[in-house]
Each structure stands twice: as C-alpha cells, then as structure tokens.
Amino acid sequence: MQVSHSLKVWALSAGAGALGLMAASAVVPAQNAKTVLMINAIELSGGGATVGTNWRDAVDMAVKDINGAGGILGRKIIVKHFDTQSKPGISKAVITKALDEKPYVVLGPIYSSSTKVNMVVTRRAGVPHIVGSEAASITQTGNPFIFRTSFGQSASMPKLANYLKDEVKAKSVAVVWVNNAFGKGGRDNAVKELKARGIAIAADISTEVQQADFSAEVVKAKQSGADVLFAYLHEEESARLLIELKKQGYDKQIVGETTLTSQKVLDLAKDAANGVKGHVGLTADANIPAIREFARRFEAAYGRKPDHNGIKGYVAVHVVKEITERMGKFDQKGFADALHCTTITTEQEPGVLMDISYDKNGDVDRASFLVEVRDGKQVVTGVLPKLGNAVGC
Amino acid sequence: MSDIVQLFVSGISTGAIYALAAMGFTLLWQTTGTINFAQGEFVMLPAFIMLAAMNLLDVGLLSAFVISLVVSMVLLGAAFKRALVDPMAHHGVLPLIIATIALGIFMKEAVKTFYSAEAQPFAAFAPEGAMRIGPVSVSIENIAVLAVAVVAILALQLFLQRTFAGRCMQAVAQNRESARILGVPVERMVLYTFLINAALATLAALLVTPTYLAKFDNGESLGLIAFIAAIVGGFNQMRGALAGGLLIGLIDNFTAVYISTQYRHAIPLILLIVVILFRPQGLFGRAEERRL
Numbered sequence: 001m002q003v004s005h006s007l008k009v010w011a012l013s014a015g016a017g018a019l020g021l022m023a024a025s026a027v028v029p030a031q032n033a034k035t036v037l038m039i040n041a042i043e044l045s046g047g048g049a050t051v052g053t054n055w056r057d058a059v060d061m062a063v064k065d066i067n068g069a070g071g072i073l074g075r076k077i078i079v080k081h082f083d084t085q086s087k088p089g090i091s092k093a094v095i096t097k098a099l100d101e102k103p104y105v106v107l108g109p110i111y112s113s114s115t116k117v118n119m120v121v122t123r124r125a126g127v128p129h130i131v132g133s134e135a136a137s138i139t140q141t142g143n144p145f146i147f148r149t150s151f152g153q154s155a156s157m158p159k160l161a162n163y164l165k166d167e168v169k170a171k172s173v174a175v176v177w178v179n180n181a182f183g184k185g186g187r188d189n190a191v192k193e194l195k196a197r198g199i200a201i202a203a204d205i206s207t208e209v210q211q212a213d214f215s216a217e218v219v220k221a222k223q224s225g226a227d228v229l230f231a232y233l234h235e236e237e238s239a240r241l242l243i244e245l246k247k248q249g250y251d252k253q254i255v256g257e258t259t260l261t262s263q264k265v266l267d268l269a270k271d272a273a274n275g276v277k278g279h280v281g282l283t284a285d286a287n288i289p290a291i292r293e294f295a296r297r298f299e300a301a302y303g304r305k306p307d308h309n310g311i312k313g314y315v316a317v318h319v320v321k322e323i324t325e326r327m328g329k330f331d332q333k334g335f336a337d338a339l340h341c342t343t344i345t346t347e348q349e350p351g352v353l354m355d356i357s358y359d360k361n362g363d364v365d366r367a368s369f370l371v372e373v374r375d376g377k378q379v380v381t382g383v384l385p386k387l388g389n390a391v392g393c
Numbered sequence: 394m395s396d397i398v399q400l401f402v403s404g405i406s407t408g409a410i411y412a413l414a415a416m417g418f419t420l421l422w423q424t425t426g427t428i429n430f431a432q433g434e435f436v437m438l439p440a441f442i443m444l445a446a447m448n449l450l451d452v453g454l455l456s457a458f459v460i461s462l463v464v465s466m467v468l469l470g471a472a473f474k475r476a477l478v479d480p481m482a483h484h485g486v487l488p489l490i491i492a493t494i495a496l497g498i499f500m501k502e503a504v505k506t507f508y509s510a511e512a513q514p515f516a517a518f519a520p521e522g523a524m525r526i527g528p529v530s531v532s533i534e535n536i537a538v539l540a541v542a543v544v545a546i547l548a549l550q551l552f553l554q555r556t557f558a559g560r561c562m563q564a565v566a567q568n569r570e571s572a573r574i575l576g577v578p579v580e581r582m583v584l585y586t587f588l589i590n591a592a593l594a595t596l597a598a599l600l601v602t603p604t605y606l607a608k609f610d611n612g613e614s615l616g617l618i619a620f621i622a623a624i625v626g627g628f629n630q631m632r633g634a635l636a637g638g639l640l641i642g643l644i645d646n647f648t649a650v651y652i653s654t655q656y657r658h659a660i661p662l663i664l665l666i667v668v669i670l671f672r673p674q675g676l677f678g679r680a681e682e683r684r685l
Contacts (some may be wrong), residue, residue, distance in 0.1 A: 046610075049510035049546055132683040179655065212590055212605040213615065215403035215535075216649030216657070219396055223650075236512045236606060243604060248399065249523025268514045272521070 003367035005032045015075030036075045036330060038063075038320070039082065039098040041118060042108035047210045050233025050235045050264045051110045051309040055132055056081055058304050058313035059107060062351060071154070072247035072321045079317075084109050084118075092117040099125050104330055107316050108132060110309055112181040113236075119146045130316045132309055134258070135185035145336050147319075147362040150258070151281045153189040155363060159384055160257050160279045161193035163370060164228060168277070170252060171197065174203035174226035176217055176241065178233045181205075188231040202226035213236055214244040219344040221250070228253045231260050235307075241267035253277065261371050261378050263307040276373045277381075282308040282354075283369055285378045289355045290346060311353065317353025320343060341393035398529045400646045406535040408642020413597040414619035415626065415634035416549070417590040423566035424586040427478055428490050431497035433616020435594040437609065439465045440602040441504050444513055453597075463593045465670030469592035474584060497612065504609040515671050517603040538600045544594055546635060549589065553631070562586060622660050625668050627678020636677050638666075667680055 040059050043052030063077045071077060082098050084091035094109035095106065099121065105128045109115055122129040123143050131138070131146065136153040139146060151159075173194055177187035177352040180316030183206075191201055203224035205217050218241075222227050229252055231241055238260050245254065256278040261263065263284060268271050284295035284306050294314060298306040306314075323338050324330060343357040359366040372384035414436055421427040431434070439461045444456035477496060481489045519537030523530045553559035564572040565582045575577050597615075604610050622641045625635025641661050649657040674680045 043509040045505060050512060053511060077683055081507075208655075208658075210610075210614075212611070213407055213645070216400065216534075217409065219403070219646075219649050220654075222399075223396055237607070239512070239514075240604065240606060243606075246521050247523070247534050248403075249530050249532070264511075268512055270514060277683065350619070372535045 003328045007372070022166045035078050036072055037101060037103045038077055038079045038105050038107055038317070039095075039103040040079055040107040041082045041084055041091060041095045041098060041114075043086040043114070044081065044083035046084075047236060048084075048086035048109070048111050049233060051132070051307070052084075052086070052108070052358055054264070054307050054310040055108060055110060055313035058298065058306060058310040059317055061298060061301060062314045065292060065351065066321055068244065068315065072324050073330070075330075077317070079107075084111070086111055086114070086115050092121060094343060095121050095350075101126065103127060104332065105130060105320050105335070107313070109369060110312075112138060112185065114265070116181055119143055122146075123242055124331055128332055130319065132312045132316075133182070134246050135181045136189055137185055139363045143362070144340075145332075147339055147358060148364045149316045149319075150308065150364060151368065152363050153186045153388060155187035155365065156208055156257055156279065156281060156368075157186065157193045159257075159368060159387075160190065160230075161197050161199070162231070163279055164199060164255060165197045166257065167370070170199055170228040171224045172200040172202040172224075172228070174205065174221040174224045174229045175201060176205045176221065176229060176231045176233065178180035178211075178237060179206040179208055180209050182234070183232055190230060190232065205238065207233060207241075209234065209237070212240060214241045215248070215298060217241070218244050218248045218250060221245075222248070225356065226252065228255050231256045233259065235259055235262055235264045236268065238262075238265045239273075242269040242272040242276065258282075258308055261373055262309075263305045263378070266373060266376055266378065267304075268328075270376060273373045274376065278371055279368060279384070280308060280371050280378075281364075281366070281368045282311040283371060283378055283380065284308075284311065285371070285380055286354075287380060288325075294353060315356065318349050319356070321351065322349035341390060355386075357386065357390055359390035363391065365390060395529045396650070399531055401573075401643065402531045402539070403535050404643040404646035405639055406532075406539040406542070406554045407645070408622075408639035408643070409539050409546075410597050410601045410638075411618050411622045411641055412551040412635045412638025413542060413545065413593045413617075414602075414615060415622040416546070417593050418619060418623040418658055419628055419631055420586050420590050420593075422623075424562065424569075424583050425482060426486055426489075427482070428486065428493070428588075430616065430620075431500060431612075432492055432594070433612025433614070434497040434500040435465075435469050435591065435612070436498055436597045436601065436615050437607075437612035438469065438504065439595040440515060440607045440611070441508055441513075441609075443598070444509075444607055445516065447516070453608055458518075458595070458599050461598070462592060465591045465595045466588045468591075469594060470588040471584065473591075474587040478587075497616070501609050501612065507607070510609060513607040515602040518599060521558040531628055534603070535639060541596070541600060545593070550631070551595075558582070558585060570684050579645060588596040618661065621665050623675075625661075625665055625675060627675030630675070630678050633677035637675070640676075647660045 042056050063079050067076045082094045092324040095118045107130050110132035112133040115131045123145050129145050132149050177183040187243050254276045258280045261278045322344050327334050344352050345355045354366050365386045368384045369380050371378045372381050421429050442461040442464050443457040446460045481492050519534045523532050560579045562582045564577050565579050622637035623634045626637025648660045
C-alpha cells in the first residue's frame with residue numbers, strides 16, 4: 001500500500017512535470033539547448049527586392065561567422081527568411097505566421113510601411129525586433145521592442161540640411177520624394193530642417209512606389225529653378241530618376257540621403273549617377289578597415305558589392321549576439337531593456353563594424369559620411385561625428 | 394514654352410512605346426479574337442532575353458536585339474499561338490483571356506526565379522543627354538525612341554497596305570470565312586499576326602527598358618496602359634491603338650506637371666470611362682454589330 005502511494009505521488013509529479021514542460025515549451029522560443037531561432041522577414045520580391053536581398057545575404061553571412069565562432073552563448077543560430085513581397089499586408093501575414101515558431105528575435109523589414117504593421121505584432125508577442133527602416137515615426141510610438149540599424153530621419157535630415165546650407169550653399173531646393181511612409185517621413189523632416197535654415201522649397205514633388213517614368217517630375221524640377229534637387233526615393237526609383245535627369249540634361253546639383261548614392265543605385269544608373277552628392281549613414285566605401293573587410297568578404301561570397309542595407313543586416317545579428325552575451329542568457333524582455341541607452345564598441349563586438357549607440361526609443365547614433373559619386377563609385381568626402389544626444393538616457 | 398515642348402516630346406515618345414504594345418492588342422483581336430492580357434509580359438521578356446544574350450554571349454545591344462527578336466517570334470509568336478491560342482480559341486473569349494492572364498503570371502514568376510527579382514541595368518540604344526533646338530532642350534534618347542517607333546509603325550502600315558501578305562492579313566481580320574473562300578491562307582496570315590505582335594513587343598522592350606530598367610514586373614503597368622490605350626483609341630483599328638498610345642503618353646506627362654503627380658494614373662482611367670460611356674468603339678474605332 002505504501003509502495004502504491006509512492007507510485008501515485010511519483011506518477012502525479014511526473015505528469016505535472018511533463019505538463020509544466022509542455023506549457024513552458026509553448027512560451028519559450030522554439031529552440032533546443034543548442035540552437036536559437038531568428039526570423040528574418042524581409043523584402044525578397046517586389047519593389048524592395050534589391051534592398052532586401054542585400055540585407056538577407058549579410059544576415060546569412062553574420063550567422064555563418066557567429067556560428068563558426070561557437071554561436072551565441074554556445075548556441076548555434078538558425079535563421080529563417082520570410083518574403084514580405086514589399087507589401088505591408090503580406091508582411092503582416094508573414095510575421096504573424098512566423099511568430100508561431102517562437103523566435104528569439106525578429107529581423108527586418110526595411111520598408112517602413114511594412115515595419116509599421118509588423119512592429120505592432122512583435123510588440124504584442126514581446127519579441128525584440130531589429131529593423132532596417134528609417135521612417136521617423138517608427139521609434140516614436142513608445143514601442144520598447146523596436147530597434148533600428150541605421151539613422152532615423154529625425155537624425156539624418158538635420159545632418160543633411162546642415163550639409164546643404166554649409167557645404168553646398170543651397171538657397172532653394174526641389175524635393176522629390178516617394179509617397180509612402182518612408183518618403184513622407186523623410187520629406188516632412190527634410191522640409192522642416194531646410195526651412196529652419198532659411199532654405200526655400202522651390203518644388204515639392206511626390207512620386208509613387210515603383211514608378212517607372214520620371215520625365216514629368218524632371219520637367220517640374222527644372223521649372224522650379226531650384227539650386228539643388230534633393231531626391232528621397234527607394235533604390236530602383238532613384239536610379240530611374242537619375243537616368244531621366246541625365247536624359248533631360250539636368251545641370252543643377254543632385255543631392256540625396258543614403259539611398260540615392262547606394263551601391264545598387266550606382267549599379268543601375270551607371271553614368272547618370274556621377275556627380276551626385278549626399279549624406280550616408282553607412283557605406284561600404286567608408287575608410288574603416290572593418291567595413292572594408294566586410295565588403296570584401298561579401299563581394300567574394302555573393303559576387304557584388306554590398307550596399308548600406310547589407311551592412312545593416314550584418315550589424316543587426318551582431319547586436320543580438322553582443323547584448324545576449326552581456327546578459328548571459330536568452331531573455332527577450334531583458335534583451336529589449338539592455339539594448340536601450342547602451343553603446344556597443346567595436347572592441348566589445350567587432351561585428352558591429354562601427355561604434356553604435358542606442359537611445360531610449362531604439363534610435364541609432366553613430367558617425368556618418370558625406371559622399372560624392374565619381375566615375376560610378378561612391379567616394380567619401382567627409383566624416384560627420386556622432387550626434388551624441390541620446391534621447392532619454 | 395520650352396517646358397511644353399519638352400513635355401510634348403517626352404510624352405509622345407513614351408506614348409509611341411505604349412502604341413507599339415497597344416497595336417499588338419488590336420492585331421491579335423482583329424485576327425483571332427484574342428485579348429492578350431500577357432501583352433505587358435510580352436514586352437518584359439524580350440528585355441531579359443537581350444540581357445541574357447549580352448551577358449552570356451557577350452554580344453552588343455544590336456546583336457542581342459536580333460537574337461531576342463528571333464527568340465521572341467518563336468516563343469511569343471508561334472509557340473504562343475500553337476500551344477495556347479489555338480487550343481483555347483474554340484472555347485470562347487473568356488477562357489482565352491484567363492489563359493493569357495495565367496501566362497502572364499507564369500512569365501513573371503519564371504523571370505523572377507531564373508533571373509532575379511531585382512531590377513537590372515539596361516544599355517540605352519541612343520546617346521544620353523539633351524540637345525538644344527533654339528531655346529528648347531530635348532532629350533536625344535526621347536527623339537531617338539520616337540523616331541524608331543514612328544519608323545516601325547510606318548513600316549507596319551506599309552506592309553499591311555502595300556504588300557500582298559498585308560492585304561491578305563487585313564482580309565482575314567475583316568472576314569475570316571470570306572478570306573478563306575477567296576483562297577487566302579488564313580492560318581498562315583494569323584501566324585504572321587502573332588509574329589508581328591512578338592516583333593512589336595521586342596521593339597517596345599528595346600525602347601522602354603533603358604528608362605524603366607529590366608524587371609520582372611515591368612509588364613504589369615505597361616500592359617494595363619497599352620490595354621487602356623487600345624480601348625480609348627479603338628480596339629478594332631490599328632490607327633486607333635496608335636492614337637490611343639500617343640494620347641495616353643501626352644496626358645500622363647501633362648497631368649503630372651500641370652494637375653497633380655498623385656492623380657496622373659487616374660486621368661487615363663477617367664478618359665477610359667468617358668470613352669466607354671460616349672463612344673464605346675473608341676475614338677477611332679468602328680462600331681461593330683453582332684447578331685445574336
């Protein structure tokens with residue numbers, strides 16, 4: 001009888017333990033003791049295929065590097081890529097499904113419109129979310145799980161406006177922007193910063209995502225008589241605009257922010273990109289050995305030079321590694337807390353390529369670059385230091 | 394004044410490309426009752442054939458164009474007719490329309506899978522930059538596009554009106570049975586139509602891709618605009634498709650500059666609705682009666 005009672009207690013304990021384990025497995029990320037899962041929801045087709053492909057390949061490269069060096073806290077990274085098709089609706093469906101797999105973190109997307117719908121889903125699930133998007137509004141919603149890999153527009157546009165005022169000596173600017181969350185955010189911030197510095201907006205020209213024909217926009221820009229044309233479009237549209245500007249013999253200074261001088265735009269626009277100037281947060285042509293080495297290895301692996309989105313994807317995975325190793329455990333809430341108001345130096349984690357700081361909102365601060373396109377190549381003409389004004393820290 | 398001339402030149406040059414694609418719509422409709430909703434993809438694919446020829450065979454643009462022309466005439470002309478139109482035509486217009494939509498999707502996905510989803514640079518066939526004519530500065534490439542398109546359209550018109558084969562094709566378009574009774578080799582004439590459509594699409598690809606860049610989904614907007622152009626001009630008249638293409642190109646450019654860039658794509662659709670309401674046969678089309 002005594003034996004029977006002990007058996008019952010043992011059986012009940014085992015049953016309770018099994019149920020506990022099952023329950024725990026439902027809330028703990030789906031990873032065994034040897035692996036950690038990352039979901040990469042990114043633009044692999046549609047208008048953002050160019051940028052998304054760079055990001056994906058760099059994420060793969062980072063995962064390979066980290067796994068080759070033993071993984072994160074001894075666990076190998078498993079990354080699963082999901083195609084958002086560059087459409088917010090698809091993106092939301094994709095991330096909702098992907099979260100069923102209980103990832104430790106979510107990476108991507110890059111298109112701000114997609115990020116804005118995805119971040120609501122990841123916030124609800126309590127999953128840290130590192131994106132390549134730049135729309136200012138993304139980090140202004142008090143979402144504790146959202147983090148950038150590049151400047152938001154509220155950080156990049158003041159730098160650009162200073163550049164236009166002090167270096168280019170612009171008196172009036174024609175602004176050509178893409179009419180979506182990314183472009184509207186950029187346009188609003190740029191116009192605000194330009195006006196604050198006494199630069200007139202001679203023309204305010206909106207364009208559509210995946211627009212193919214820019215002839216009318218170029219005529220409008222020419223009509224405006226602006227000293228400078230500031231273009232804030234996605235990569236493919238930027239290239240088409242530059243081609244059309246050259247076709248129509250546009251002879252004023254063309255300036256952009258990050259995308260306009262990105263490698264993909266230079267590849268597509270070829271000679272039409274020569275002479276374009278801009279401010280970029282990240283560039284494979286930066287005179288920084290770690291970036292040069294990353295670019296060399298990326299080109300050897302994928303047969304093309306990485307753009308800034310490639311650098312962002314590579315950095316994102318290493319940020320996850322560094323913060324997790326600082327904590328010494330896989331804790332999603334702890335990760336989000338630890339990444340706010342912190343700095344990761346290249347001494348601490350060489351994979352971040354440049355010292356990077358995060359503020360309370362998940363915005364990034366780091367040095368940036370002034371560039372000019374010469375002979376189809378981006379040439380760095382100046383380095384701007386970190387802003388050093390981390391919000392809320 | 395300078396701006397208006399520039400807009401006119403760029404609008405009419407873009408419109409000429411739309412016209413080439415729109416004329417393909419009317420050609421196929423007249424001879425076989427086919428509405429080819431893969432017409433946009435028929436323009437997209439030859440661009441990738443040219444790219445592949447340039448990259449794999451290391452040939453120049455002109456040679457790549459000739460290769461693409463031949464391949465397109467085989468694939469998008471003869472094979473399209475034999476493999477899809479001929480078996481489906483007996484089932485009526487609607488199944489054929491759905492089949493061409495499916496073909497368009499297949500072509501897009503195939504290019505995306507086998508080439509890339511990313512846009513690809515494409516060499517311009519004419520010098521870039523602008524030239525000044527008095528106070529007016531116009532794009533050399535736009536002038537060249539316009540010139541090539543006009544020559545192609547004139548050549549096609551001459552072929553249709555001045556050659557025996559062309560007149561036979563017109564006879565088939567007007568009344569297939571009568572043409573057959575008169576000894577016209579109807580099937581061969583229909584095949585010629587498909588070959589010409591493929592050639593027009595290849596030429597449109599050569600003209601439009603340097604500006605649009607080569608991308609798997611280029612055909613979506615191009616096919617839609619060409620379809621609208623054909624309807625607006627007159628689906629059963631070549632000159633209607635020509636006029637419709639030019640008109641849409643001009644309206645698109647002038648709307649973007651003088652009305653709104655946001656609503657530029659809406660204006661052709663409004664025009665389409667107005668034409669359908671008040672002149673359903675199109676601006677230059679002829680009314681057709683069907684006895685039920």
